[in-house]
Amino acid sequence: MSQAWLPLATLATSLLVVPLIFALPERAWRARTALNLGAAMIKVVLVALMVWGLYQGESYRFSFTVVRDVTFLLQVDALGLMFAGLSSLLWLATTVYAIGYLEDSPNRKRFFGFFSLCVASTVGIALAGNLFTFLLFYELLTLSTYPLVVHRGHTKALNAGAIYLRYTLTGGLVLLLGVVALHVMVGDVSFGEREMLADLGPEAHGLLTVLFLIMLLGLGVKAALVPLHGWLPRAMVAPAPVSALLHAVAVVKAGAFGIVRLVYDVYGIGLTYQLGLLTLLAVIATVTILYGSMRALAQHELKPRLAFSTVSQVSYIVLGISLFGPFGTIAGLVHLMHQGLMKVTLFYCAGNYAEELGVHRIDQLNGAGRRMPLTSIAFTVGALGMIGLPPVAGFISKWYLGMGAVQANMPWVILVLVASSLLNAAYFLPILYRLWFRPGPAHGIGEWPEERHLGRFETSGWLLWPAVATALFSIMAGLLAGLPFSPLDLATFVTAEEYTP
Amino acid sequence: MIERLGGDFGAVLLVLGLPVLLGGLAACWPPRRSWPIVSFSLLPLLALAWLAHLVLAQGGQTWHIELGSLTLQWRANGLTLLLLLLTQVITLSSAAYAPAYLLEEIGEEGKQLWLWPLQGVLTTSLSLIWLAGDLLTLYIGLELMGLAAVGLMLLPGRVDALAAGMRYLLLALVGSLAFLLGVALLLGAWGRLDLTGLALAAEPGMVLWVAVALLSAGLLLKAAAFPLHAWLAPVHASAWTPVSALHASLVVKGSFFIALQLWLVLVPEARVAAWLVGGLGAAAVVWGGLLAWRAAKLKDVVAWSTVSQLGYLLLGFSLLIGTTPQVAEVAWEGTWLQLAAHSLAKAGMFLATGNLIYSTGESHVSGLAGASRRMPLSLLSFGIAAISLIGLPPSAGFTAKWLLLHASLEAGYWLWMAALALGTLLSAAYIFRVFRYSFVEDAEPLDYRGVPWSMELCALMLALASLLLGLVAEWPLMLLRAAGGGA
Numbered sequence: 001m002s003q004a005w006l007p008l009a010t011l012a013t014s015l016l017v018v019p020l021i022f023a024l025p026e027r028a029w030r031a032r033t034a035l036n037l038g039a040a041m042i043k044v045v046l047v048a049l050m051v052w053g054l055y056q057g058e059s060y061r062f063s064f065t066v067v068r069d070v071t072f073l074l075q076v077d078a079l080g081l082m083f084a085g086l087s088s089l090l091w092l093a094t095t096v097y098a099i100g101y102l103e104d105s106p107n108r109k110r111f112f113g114f115f116s117l118c119v120a121s122t123v124g125i126a127l128a129g130n131l132f133t134f135l136l137f138y139e140l141l142t143l144s145t146y147p148l149v150v151h152r153g154h155t156k157a158l159n160a161g162a163i164y165l166r167y168t169l170t171g172g173l174v175l176l177l178g179v180v181a182l183h184v185m186v187g188d189v190s191f192g193e194r195e196m197l198a199d200l201g202p203e204a205h206g207l208l209t210v211l212f213l214i215m216l217l218g219l220g221v222k223a224a225l226v227p228l229h230g231w232l233p234r235a236m237v238a239p240a241p242v243s244a245l246l247h248a249v250a251v252v253k254a255g256a257f258g259i260v261r262l263v264y265d266v267y268g269i270g271l272t273y274q275l276g277l278l279t280l281l282a283v284i285a286t287v288t289i290l291y292g293s294m295r296a297l298a299q300h301e302l303k304p305r306l307a308f309s310t311v312s313q314v315s316y317i318v319l320g321i322s323l324f325g326p327f328g329t330i331a332g333l334v335h336l337m338h339q340g341l342m343k344v345t346l347f348y349c350a351g352n353y354a355e356e357l358g359v360h361r362i363d364q365l366n367g368a369g370r371r372m373p374l375t376s377i378a379f380t381v382g383a384l385g386m387i388g389l390p391p392v393a394g395f396i397s398k399w400y401l402g403m404g405a406v407q408a409n410m411p412w413v414i415l416v417l418v419a420s421s422l423l424n425a426a427y428f429l430p431i432l433y434r435l436w437f438r439p440g441p442a443h444g445i446g447e448w449p450e451e452r453h454l455g456r457f458e459t460s461g462w463l464l465w466p467a468v469a470t471a472l473f474s475i476m477a478g479l480l481a482g483l484p485f486s487p488l489d490l491a492t493f494v495t496a497e498e499y500t501p
Numbered sequence: 502m503i504e505r506l507g508g509d510f511g512a513v514l515l516v517l518g519l520p521v522l523l524g525g526l527a528a529c530w531p532p533r534r535s536w537p538i539v540s541f542s543l544l545p546l547l548a549l550a551w552l553a554h555l556v557l558a559q560g561g562q563t564w565h566i567e568l569g570s571l572t573l574q575w576r577a578n579g580l581t582l583l584l585l586l587l588t589q590v591i592t593l594s595s596a597a598y599a600p601a602y603l604l605e606e607i608g609e610e611g612k613q614l615w616l617w618p619l620q621g622v623l624t625t626s627l628s629l630i631w632l633a634g635d636l637l638t639l640y641i642g643l644e645l646m647g648l649a650a651v652g653l654m655l656l657p658g659r660v661d662a663l664a665a666g667m668r669y670l671l672l673a674l675v676g677s678l679a680f681l682l683g684v685a686l687l688l689g690a691w692g693r694l695d696l697t698g699l700a701l702a703a704e705p706g707m708v709l710w711v712a713v714a715l716l717s718a719g720l721l722l723k724a725a726a727f728p729l730h731a732w733l734a735p736v737h738a739s740a741w742t743p744v745s746a747l748h749a750s751l752v753v754k755g756s757f758f759i760a761l762q763l764w765l766v767l768v769p770e771a772r773v774a775a776w777l778v779g780g781l782g783a784a785a786v787v788w789g790g791l792l793a794w795r796a797a798k799l800k801d802v803v804a805w806s807t808v809s810q811l812g813y814l815l816l817g818f819s820l821l822i823g824t825t826p827q828v829a830e831v832a833w834e835g836t837w838l839q840l841a842a843h844s845l846a847k848a849g850m851f852l853a854t855g856n857l858i859y860s861t862g863e864s865h866v867s868g869l870a871g872a873s874r875r876m877p878l879s880l881l882s883f884g885i886a887a888i889s890l891i892g893l894p895p896s897a898g899f900t901a902k903w904l905l906l907h908a909s910l911e912a913g914y915w916l917w918m919a920a921l922a923l924g925t926l927l928s929a930a931y932i933f934r935v936f937r938y939s940f941v942e943d944a945e946p947l948d949y950r951g952v953p954w955s956m957e958l959c960a961l962m963l964a965l966a967s968l969l970l971g972l973v974a975e976w977p978l979m980l981l982r983a984a985g986g987g988a
Contacts, residue, residue, distance in 0.1 A: 070903070165929065
């Protein structure tokens with residue numbers, strides 16, 4: 001039980017903020033802002049401390065027995081820290097963004113309260129040390145995001161919320177059944193104790209395969225694997241910071257992260273490979289990648305296009321882990337981080353266009369690059385990264401995916417990568433073309449749907465700087481990938497642990 | 502009269518006597534605030550602590566009381582302690598809720614004085630049921646509990662309350678009659694009433710089966726078990742909020758407890774019959790959930806959800822009786838945890854519902870439109886209690902469901918797993934239906950009355966208890982294991 005306080009404190013920063021925010025009156029804008037930003041910064045520092053400690057060989061563990069032989073276990077490993085780092089960093093950015101975005105709108109207290117709860121759940125998912133603890137925070141995430149999805153309170157939002165719940169609660173239930181069954185079979189499996197399932201012997205393989213599929217079904221809902229993705233595009237009615245968080249870190253990533261945990265830390269990549277489940281994952285991922293991209297092409301509004309792009313991009317993570325071999329693993333893990341950074345940038349920018357210019361449709365974006373240059377540069381960075389152009393982070397992901405495909409002897413995956421990159425280009429480049437090369441209202445042709453001048457710069461600083469910062473991070477994660485503490489370095493660290501018994 | 506009186510019997514008498522005594526005192530000097538109630542309620546809690554100390558130090562206790570030719574048998578073990586604690590905590594919260602509620606919502610009336618002694622009698626009779634080791638004591642406890650409950654239901658004094666209360670009285674009497682017939686059959690056949698003796702003496706046969714059938718029918722009627730549940734919601738519709746909370750969380754549990762005890766003692770191998778009761782439970786889970794989903798009134802939603810949640814407990818019958826020891830062990834803990842979780846959550850939810858109705862003046866679910874804009878604390882309490890009812894982590898409802906799923910899986914009862922899963926989804930459906938209304942943004946602004954803080958606090962505390970119990974479930978369960986918790 002060395003240094004149990006650090007993971008607990010990390011969890012507590014956002015969890016304790018929740019009652020405080022609910023206790024503050026609606027109009028206490030300053031206090032709430034200070035509280036949100038303060039907690040977000042403390043969390044970044046705490047996670048940084050843990051990353052540093054992990055490199056020094058420290059271990060952090062906190063556990064107690066909940067019931068019978070079920071334990072609540074917080075445990076810090078490199079994989080969890082990657083996710084915790086991503087969520088704490090993006091929480092800070094999104095908090096800044098949300099403060100700007102929701103200025104003068106009603107129900108901010110409710111929003112920020114559940115927002116903090118949502119982040120607490122994400123950090124809990126990252127630090128969870130066994131399936132039970134994971135499940136606990138996984139369900140808490142569902143509960144805390146529902147009020148955010150229906151925040152606007154109109155019929156469309158309420159319907160989207162209902163659909164969201166239908167998908168995620170059912171998914172959570174299926175996952176629960178799988179976890180209980182696994183528990184009955186082998187008892188409490190801490191993440192990393194892969195030998196427990198591997199030692200069961202071949203006669204248990206049939207049952208293990210079934211349980212894997214059940215749990216995959218439960219996790220696949222949040223990871224938006226086709227055909228379980230239906231809730232995601234509809235949840236776009238939520239305010240932009242929520243969409244950003246939902247897509248980049250919280251919900252979708254929780255699903256993907258769960259699949260990563262399931263494959264690497266519960267079953268172990270060796271056993272998963274033996275059971276032939278990696279091929280299945282690769283096929284599901286391929287279908288999702290291609291289907292998501294096609295649907296994205298067909299969208300005329302910015303946010304739905306980004307939503308379907310998320311469906312497609314998150315499956316790169318699944319594709320990466322389905323490639324047996326270190327490169328595939330690195331690709332999957334590093335994309336977990338990279339996709340978060342790039343997608344959050346894109347959503348911030350989409351929110352900025354909507355807030356400043358009232359633009360929702362793609363064909364209204366003509367010439368927006370001139371009116372909002374920084375936002376548009378950030379959007380361009382994110383979009384190019386998604387396509388996979390160097391030096392943005394997305395290039396690293398695709399490069400390693402390609403190498404992983406060769407290593408795993410699955411050359412057809414390279415074809416999938418080429419096809420999906422072409423599709424990515426096909427739905428992102430027209431937007432960039434409109435932004436920069438088509439004359440629009442900024443050139444005196446037509447006018448913006450609903451132009452507001454929110455700040456000194458092209459828009460309010462609260463909205464602008466998070467987008468610029470995450471865009472910068474996306475470039476840095478690509479450019480400085482070889483340095484220590486970069487996402488790639490962390491992913492390599494995790495992979496080394498995974499493949500050296 | 503009382504053989505082997507001993508110093509330790511004093512603890513039992515205090516636990517039983519203090520609630521009635523305090524109820525009587527409160528009727529003479531009606532409390533106007535919550536703090537006197539809370540401070541006086543420490544007395545029975547202290548008595549309980551004394552009893553707990555005895556049981557934990559010396560293991561399960563049994564007392565024999567000679568009444569003429571009859572021998573009463575009382576006993577205390579880990580389970581008794583758990584149920585006594587639950588009863589006292591919930592009664593305490595509901596009593597602490599009452600002064601502000603009576604003052605603000607009901608107004609000055611002579612009848613409200615009756616609330617206090619009746620609550621005292623109810624607590625005592627429940628405690629008697631938890632302590633009882635023979636059928637006569639159980640019958641006395643059951644009868645007292647039923648009468649006190651009817652009295653509490655009649656308190657509002659309006660026509661609908663009277664009608665509902667009378668119907669309830671009729672049902673309670675029918676239930677008691679069936680129970681009494683069963684007891685008489687057992688007494689006639691084997692000449693004894695203590696459960697330990699009956700467990701040894703009773704032989705399978707027609708008499709035993711008829712007796713158990715009569716006992717169970719009476720008890721399940723009182724417990725509002727499917728399909729004998731129709732009386733439940735109308736009774737709650739007109740009752741006072743703290744009374745509803747007590748009734749839904751404790752009174753129905755009393756009958757369930759007796760039924761389970763009797764089955765374990767008299768027919769511990771009746772696998773098929775227990776499976777049938779489990780089937781009723783599964784049907785209750787689904788049907789109660791559907792009724793709650795369709796209900797238009799807020800209180801009806803909460804009341805029908807009780808039927809559904811009791812179904813989970815009935816599943817326990819089939820998992821405990823005629824199964825392997827491993828299954829029974831897990832199911833035993835799951836059942837009692839579910840009982841505790843539901844009691845706390847349902848009491849919290851009824852109090853929160855009362856607050857919502859009080860503050861909005863609307864009794865329909867649709868009346869909550871836009872309620873979350875003000876983010877009233879009651880809505881939060883309602884939500885926290887709901888987490889436990891749905892069985893989402895980290896609540897006690899979740900941990901209990903985990904154990905029940907574990908037991909069902911190990912026993913190979915796939916159907917029960919399906920029922921548990923369906924119950925989860927249905928309860929999510931009826932709960933989020935309420936929340937959906939609360940998030941409506943274009944509703945008419947509601948006219949809010951501020952809720953007295955003592956009412957808010959009681960609801961919140963109970964709800965939080967049901968939530969956090971899930972994480973520390975090991976404590977009550979350790980109690981269950983430590984001191985001879987078995988039946």
